[in-house]
Amino acid sequence: MAGGMPLSFCGNNKVPSAYSVDNGVLNNGCFVDALNLVPHVFLLFITFPILFIGWGSQSSKVQIHHNTWLHFPGHNMRWILTFLLLFVHVCEFAEGIVSNTIMSTNHLHLFMPAFMGFIAATTSVVYYHNIETSNFPKLLLVLFIYWVLAFITKSIKLWKFAEFGIRFKYLRFCITALLVILYGLLMAVEINVIRVRVCHQISSYFGKTSVIPPSIWRSMYKAFGRPILLSSTFRYLADLLGFAGPLCIYGIVRNLEVENNVTSANKNMENYFGVYFMHTTELLENSSVLAVLLFLALVLQRTFLQASYYVTIETGINLRGALLAMIYNKILRLSTSNMSMGEMTLGEINNLVAIETNQLMWFLFLCPNLWAMPVQVRDLCLYKKQL
Structure with a gap:
C-alpha cells in the first residue's frame, strides 16, 4: 500500500461520486460492502455481553456443565462449514488487500468486511461451543439470525455483480458465491437443530405411534x-x-x-x-x-x-x-x-x-x-x- 495515501472507506474523500447514491444505493459498491458489515457487527454486539457477562457470572442461569455435554444435531457439519468459512474469509481479505494496492487510493471497503467476517466467524465458534457445553440451545437463535442476515447481504452483493455482468472469471464474484453457499448451509444447520429439537419434544409428548420391524442391517447403519x-x-x-x-x-x-x-x-x-x-x-x-x-x-x-x-x-x-x-x-x-x-x-x-x-x-x-x-x-x- 502506497505511503501517504489517506485512509478512506469508499476511496477518495475528495471525490463526491465515491459516496453518490444518485443511481440507487445498491448500485454503489461501497454502500453494498458497508451493508455486508451489518451482520458481523450485529453478532459481535449481541454475543460479547453473553460471552463475557452471561457465562462469567456465577449467578447466571447459563452455566457450563461438562458432565452433561451433548452435541447438537449437525455438530460435525457445523465445524466443517465454519473452518471453510474462515478459509474463504482469508481469501476474501487477501483479494481485497491486493486489489487495494493496485488502485491509486485506499478503499477500506474492499477488505474490512472480510476482516470483520473472520472475527465474527471465530466468535460464532466460541459462542456455539459455550451454548453446546451448557446445553442451552435457545440461544442459538442469535446465530440463526446472523446466518440469515449474512446470507441476505451476500446474496444482494452477488445479485448486483451478476446484474453488472461480473461473472466467474473475476475472483471477487467466486468468493462471494462461495460465501452465499456457506452461509446458506450454516443457516440450514440451525434450522435442522430447531427441527430435531421440536420433533423430539413432540414425539416425547405423544409417544411413539408406529412400530418398525427390527433389522440388524438397519440398526448397524443407524449406529x-x-x-x-x-x-x-x-x-x-x-x-x-x-x-x-x-x-x-x-x-x-x-x-x-x-x-x-x-x-x-x-x-x-x-x-x-x-x-x-x-x-x-x-x-x-x-x-x-x-x-x-x-x-x-x-x-x-x-x-x-x-x-x-x-x-x-x-x-x-x-x-x-x-x-x-x-x-x-x-x-x-x-x-x-x-x-x-x-x-x-x-x-x-x-x-x-x-x-x-x-x-x-x-x-x-x-x-x-x-x-x-x-x-x-x-x-x-x-x-x-x-x-
Missing part, C-alpha cells in the same frame, strides 16, 4: 453408518488438500523465477463500481498469497486428518463394545456344550470372540485407507513430478 461416512469424508478432504502443497510451492518458485516488470499503472484496469476487479488466476500470481494459502491448506489438512482418525477410532471401539456385549449376552444364555459340542471351554470361546471383534475394530480403523488410496497415489505422483 455406525453415518460415522463411517463422516470419517471417509474427512479423509477425502484431507487427501485432496494434499494437492495444495506441491501446487503452491510450484507457483511460488515459478513466480520468483519469472521477472515481473509490469507495474500496477500498466495493468489493464477493469473497474466496476469504481474499484478494480481481479481475475480469478491473478491472485495466484502473488507469492505471498500462495504462501498464506499453503499454510492454511496444511492446517486444514491436518485438522481433517485428525478428525477422520478420531471418528474412525471412536466408531471402531463402539462397534467392538457393542458386539462383545451382544455375544457375551448370548453366551450366558447357552451352555458350553451347546455352543462347541464339548470341544471348547468357555474361556477359549471368550478368547475367540475377543480376537474376532478386535479384528473388526481394526478393520474400521484402516478401511478409510482403501478408498483414499487412489488420491494418495495421485498425491505421490504429483510430488515426484514437482521434484
Whole structure:
C-alpha cells in the first residue's frame, strides 16, 4: 500500500461520486460492502455481553456443565462449514488487500468486511461451543439470525455483480458465491437443530405411534453408518488438500523465477463500481498469497486428518463394545456344550470372540485407507513430478 495515501472507506474523500447514491444505493459498491458489515457487527454486539457477562457470572442461569455435554444435531457439519468459512474469509481479505494496492487510493471497503467476517466467524465458534457445553440451545437463535442476515447481504452483493455482468472469471464474484453457499448451509444447520429439537419434544409428548420391524442391517447403519461416512469424508478432504502443497510451492518458485516488470499503472484496469476487479488466476500470481494459502491448506489438512482418525477410532471401539456385549449376552444364555459340542471351554470361546471383534475394530480403523488410496497415489505422483 502506497505511503501517504489517506485512509478512506469508499476511496477518495475528495471525490463526491465515491459516496453518490444518485443511481440507487445498491448500485454503489461501497454502500453494498458497508451493508455486508451489518451482520458481523450485529453478532459481535449481541454475543460479547453473553460471552463475557452471561457465562462469567456465577449467578447466571447459563452455566457450563461438562458432565452433561451433548452435541447438537449437525455438530460435525457445523465445524466443517465454519473452518471453510474462515478459509474463504482469508481469501476474501487477501483479494481485497491486493486489489487495494493496485488502485491509486485506499478503499477500506474492499477488505474490512472480510476482516470483520473472520472475527465474527471465530466468535460464532466460541459462542456455539459455550451454548453446546451448557446445553442451552435457545440461544442459538442469535446465530440463526446472523446466518440469515449474512446470507441476505451476500446474496444482494452477488445479485448486483451478476446484474453488472461480473461473472466467474473475476475472483471477487467466486468468493462471494462461495460465501452465499456457506452461509446458506450454516443457516440450514440451525434450522435442522430447531427441527430435531421440536420433533423430539413432540414425539416425547405423544409417544411413539408406529412400530418398525427390527433389522440388524438397519440398526448397524443407524449406529455406525453415518460415522463411517463422516470419517471417509474427512479423509477425502484431507487427501485432496494434499494437492495444495506441491501446487503452491510450484507457483511460488515459478513466480520468483519469472521477472515481473509490469507495474500496477500498466495493468489493464477493469473497474466496476469504481474499484478494480481481479481475475480469478491473478491472485495466484502473488507469492505471498500462495504462501498464506499453503499454510492454511496444511492446517486444514491436518485438522481433517485428525478428525477422520478420531471418528474412525471412536466408531471402531463402539462397534467392538457393542458386539462383545451382544455375544457375551448370548453366551450366558447357552451352555458350553451347546455352543462347541464339548470341544471348547468357555474361556477359549471368550478368547475367540475377543480376537474376532478386535479384528473388526481394526478393520474400521484402516478401511478409510482403501478408498483414499487412489488420491494418495495421485498425491505421490504429483510430488515426484514437482521434484
